[in-house]
Amino acid sequence: MKKILIINGPNLNLLGKREPTIYGNQTFEEYFDTLQTQFAEVELHYFQSNHEGALVDKIHEIGFTFQGIVINAGAYTHTSIALADALSAVTTPAIEVHISNVHAREAFRHHSYLSSRVKGVIVGLGLRGYELAVRALLEMSIVNSP
Ligand code: DQA
Numbered sequence: 498m499k500k501i502l503i504i505n506g507p508n509l510n511l512l513g514k515r516e517p518t519i520y521g522n523q524t525f526e527e528y529f530d531t532l533q534t535q536f537a538e539v540e541l542h543y544f545q546s547n548h549e550g551a552l553v554d555k556i557h558e559i560g561f562t563f564q565g566i567v568i569n570a571g572a573y574t575h576t577s578i579a580l581a582d583a584l585s586a587v588t589t590p591a592i593e594v595h596i597s598n599v600h601a602r603e604a605f606r607h608h609s610y611l612s613s614r615v616k617g618v619i620v621g622l623g624l625r626g627y628e629l630a631v632r633a634l635l636e637m638s639i640v641n642s643p
Contacts, residue, residue, distance in 0.1 A: 498540045500563040501631055503529070505545040506552055506571035512596075512624075519597050521623055528624045536631055549573055553583045560587025565634035567627055569594045574609045584614040591615040592630040596623055 505525060508515060513524035529543050542563075544555050552570065560566070566589050570580055574595070584591050591614070598621025599606040612618050617633065619626040 498538070499565070499635070500540045500542065500559075501536075501565040501567065501634060502542045502544060502555075502559050502563050503532075503627060503631075504552060504555060504566060504568045504570070505543075506569060506573045507547040509569060509571050510545050510547065521596070523624060525624075528627070532628060532631065535628065536635075539631065539635065541631070549577055549579060553579050556580070556583040556587055560584075560589045563589050565589060565631070566591035567594055567630040567634070568592070568611065568615070569596065569627075570611060574599075574611055575605055577610055581610040581614050584611060590634070592633060593618045594626040594630050595620045596626060597621060 509525065512520055513522055513527075525543070525545070529541070533541050546552050546555070552573065556566070560583070568584070568591050570577065570593075573580055574593070593609065593611050593615045600620065609618070619630050622629065
């Protein structure tokens with residue numbers, strides 16, 4: 498079975514409570530349950546951390562064996578060369594997701610250190626972006642063969 502890991506960075510553990518007008522009312526755990534039902538043919542895993550190094554460690558841990566990564570690095574998107582280097586270091590292809598339209602927000606959210614290291618970016622489509630990213634990884638055959 499193909500293994501895809503969804504990685505959420507800092508403050509995304511508060512989805513559902515955090516600025517609901519921007520990020521919606523649903524917790525990621527609830528959403529993840531529906532994703533797992535939708536993609537029964539895939540082993541979907543989920544990892545969230547507020548710590549940059551823990552996110553780097555996780556990418557190293559699965560980045561040579563899993564077939565795809567969907568990453569929303571939260572604010573580390575705009576600051577982390579370490580996460581960008583981790584995505585370059587591994588062989589598993591990744592797609593970057595942002596729930597909100599970062600380009601319609603503050604200027605500091607317009608630059609991503611990760612975008613040049615991933616296959617594609619999905620921005621501003623809410624939680625649906627994660628589903629589209631998994632679908633793209635599968636349909637475009639950009640996942641590594643198991
Ligand atoms: C975010 C956008 C980032 O700018 C912000 O720091 C987040 C969430 C998004 O999903 O829209 O934490 O990645």
